[in-house]
Amino acid sequence: MSLNIPIRLRRLRATAGIRAMLGESDVAPRHLIQPLFVTEGTTPEPIASLPGQSRIPLQDLGKKCAELNALGIHGVALFPKVESGKTAEGAEALNPNALLYRAIRAVKEASPETVIFADVALDPYTTHGHDGVLTADGSDVDNDRTVATLAKMSVLCAQAGADFVAPSDMMDGRVAAIRAALDTAGHTETGILAYSAKYASAFYGPFRDAVGSARKPGEQAISKSTYQMDPANRREAVREALLDAAEGADLLMVKPAGAYLDIIRDVANATDIPLAAYQVSGEYAMLHAAAERGWIDLRTARNESLLAIRRAGADLILTYFAEAVAREAGN
Ligand code: PBG
Numbered sequence: 001m002s003l004n005i006p007i008r009l010r011r012l013r014a015t016a017g018i019r020a021m022l023g024e025s026d027v028a029p030r031h032l033i034q035p036l037f038v039t040e041g042t043t044p045e046p047i048a049s050l051p052g053q054s055r056i057p058l059q060d061l062g063k064k065c066a067e068l069n070a071l072g073i074h075g076v077a078l079f080p081k082v083e084s085g086k087t088a089e090g091a092e093a094l095n096p097n098a099l100l101y102r103a104i105r106a107v108k109e110a111s112p113e114t115v116i117f118a119d120v121a122l123d124p125y126t127t128h129g130h131d132g133v134l135t136a137d138g139s140d141v142d143n144d145r146t147v148a149t150l151a152k153m154s155v156l157c158a159q160a161g162a163d164f165v166a167p168s169d170m171m172d173g174r175v176a177a178i179r180a181a182l183d184t185a186g187h188t189e190t191g192i193l194a195y196s197a198k199y200a201s202a203f204y205g206p207f208r209d210a211v212g213s214a215r216k217p218g219e220q221a222i223s224k225s226t227y228q229m230d231p232a233n234r235r236e237a238v239r240e241a242l243l244d245a246a247e248g249a250d251l252l253m254v255k256p257a258g259a260y261l262d263i264i265r266d267v268a269n270a271t272d273i274p275l276a277a278y279q280v281s282g283e284y285a286m287l288h289a290a291a292e293r294g295w296i297d298l299r300t301a302r303n304e305s306l307l308a309i310r311r312a313g314a315d316l317i318l319t320y321f322a323e324a325v326a327r328e329a330g331n
Contacts (some may be wrong), residue, residue: 015038023309028302029072033072033117033276034322036064037210038103039081045142049185049206050281051288053320055081058229061103062110071326077117077166078103081212084126089133092123092190093153100124101160108161117193118162120178121152121169122146129213129222131169140226147313151181157189164251166193170227175247193276195247197237197263200228203282210281232264241267249273256280258305261312268313277314279305299328 012021026231039045039055046054056064065076080099092098101120107114118153121131123204129135132146165182167174174195182190200223229236241252252271254264255278264277287305293297302321309317319325 001140025307025318027306027310027325029311029315029322029326030074031316032073032306032311032322032325033077033316033318034068034073035077035318036061037079037081038099040083040099042094047083047206047210049209049285050320051172051292053210055210058099058103058106059135062106064221065114066111068271068289068323068326069111070322073328074113075115075117075316076107078107079119079207080124080211080212083189083212084287086127088127090122090149092180093122093125093149094156094157094277096156098125098156101156104157104160104162111189112190115164116162117166118157118160120150120165120167121319123213124211126213129208131227132171133222141171143171143173143227146171147177148271151177154178154190154192155181155185155187157186158182158190160188161192162191164191166195166253168195168198168255170195170198170224170229173247175244175249179248187313191250191255192248193249193251194244195245195255195278196229196249197260197267198253199231199260200225201256201280201282203280203284204258206281206285217329226262231259234266237263238266238270241271241273245271245273251276253278253318254314255318256283257309257312257314257317258283264309274315275313276316276318277309277312278316279309279319279321281320291315300329 012022036062037055038048039057042057044054074205104116104118107116123129123131130141136140150167157165178192244252252273253276254260254267257277257279265311287301290296
């Protein structure tokens with residue numbers, strides 16, 4: 001017995017071949033950027049809250065990036081774990097021999113084709129863990145003084161060989177200041193990936209362990225709510241994105257990704273600038289934790305989460321899964 005249903009959408013899902021031909025979105029290694037943590041140490045340091053991820057010794061970093069590039073992961077986002085010399089002002093960020101700049105040089109030397117996104121923010125360098133320097137009374141991050149430092153940092157990144165600087169700080173006016181500083185220093189070809197809509201999120205915990213900006217057990221987690229966005233807000237994300245576009249950003253970003261798919265779609269619709277989304281450390285850690293308990297299948301949940309981010313409108317995805325996805329794609 002059959003019902004009178006002339007339009008049956010299941011016809012378009014009937015075989016693997018049909019489904020493969022009609023898939024509207026896909027995830028390929030070329031869409032993925034691998035975040036990499038760098039250490040001064042000489043052996044890889046596994047990060048407990050990011051299973052499968054380690055801080056990579058400087059001397060191994062170039063080789064790692066060359067391997068990733070061969071796998072089709074062309075982009076890496078570099079984050080230093082600074083061991084010593086942290087101060088309230090984060091002065092180490094302006095030392096031309098700071099770990100980040102040495103890391104950029106090492107990657108460019110060993111793997112010149114790798115596209116380097118250099119993180120520009122002060123949290124790896126400050127004792128308090130904020131992304132900028134504080135106001136005189138210490139009650140907040142000082143926007144304009146921070147912007148001046150970020151602009152100088154960006155020039156150091158460009159001098160070291162970064163393809164893109166990636167300000168992750170959420171200060172007002174930093175994209176314009178960075179663009180001006182880069183151009184004045186002759187780095188007209190260095191691009192800016194702006195963390196445009198970065199939310200004050202609880203999903204950054206494992207990252208803060210990885211770069212050592214986390215509070216010690218018992219200490220209160222710091223709040224970045226005076227500069228990172230309120231998770232309640234949607235229209236404001238589009239304002240942020242359009243401002244960064246007007247200030248000269250080459251690429252925009254929404255962060256986190258999984259809980260902010262609506263924001264990714266809004267920003268993708270609002271501008272023609274290529275858009276990245278950051279599947280952050282907490283998203284990665286949650287998938288691993290559930291899979292370890294046997295509650296979800298890691299591989300399929302991972303692929304679904306990345307596909308959803310692409311479907312929402314992201315051209316590029318920063319994800320700790322990049323290497324694993326590329327290794328499977330090659331098989
Ligand atoms: C800080 C920065 C953070 C992340 C990237 N850059 C954390 C924060 O804002 O506290 C988070 C990335 C992740 O969780 O994977 N400049």
